[in-house]
Amino acid sequence: MGVTCRRCNCKEHYWLENKQAYECKRCQARQTLRSGTVMQHSNLPYRYWFVAMHLLTATKGSFSAAEIQRQLGHKRYQPIWEMVNKLRDVMGKRDDKYTLEGAIELDDAFFSTEISVEEKEKPLKRGRGSQKKTKVLVMAESKTVENPNRVKNPRRPDT
Ligand SMILES: [Zn+2]
Incomplete structure (x- = not known):
């Protein structure tokens, strides 16, 4: 950090x-x-970014911005389109720059997703396989800091 x-x-x-x-x-x-990340200058909630990252990575980029907009239930197309383009850009060109080092925290979470009309007619599965929930994997690099207010020599990764 x-x-x-x-x-x-x-x-x-x-x-x-x-x-x-x-x-x-x-x-x-x-x-x-968000400073110095792909989320800089964005006012969209973090949740949008994580959902979009998940959809794009899980499907190797075949999700359209319109589909992601639909999943998020966001009114305006433009900010979603911009977010998706930024993500495609960093995912395509800079994978090697985002290798995590040190202690990695790994967790998963579920976000509610909208169900399409066809799927609504199927009986709902329970728990992890439910059509109502999208599983999102979150990874973060972290270092243990004894007293965060006393970090004397913080170092910023090369940008
Ligand atoms: Zn200053």
Whole structure:
């Protein structure tokens, strides 16, 4: 973990719990968890990104933006289309840059998904195979930090 201020290059930051953002100790510039990731500049909920990532990876990219929009139940097509394009871009070109190192946290979660008309007529399966739930696998790289407020020399991965 490491955060470098993009305004003044200071490496000391406070974590603002209520804003879910880092604040530079010197110039107060803020960075969110999205900064420096494919989610930067997006106002879409994290859930959208994880659902889209799942659909695109599980199906090797054959999901259309329109289908993902339908699954998410989002009104406007444009932001979903932009999200899907960004994801396709980073998935296609930069797989090797996103190798995880160190301790890997792995978990799965379920998101409710809309059922198509044809599937509604089939009897619902229970639990993990249910048509109502989409399984999403979440992976994160993490390091144990004894006191997050006292990280002296945070390092930012090369970008
Ligand atoms: Zn700063």
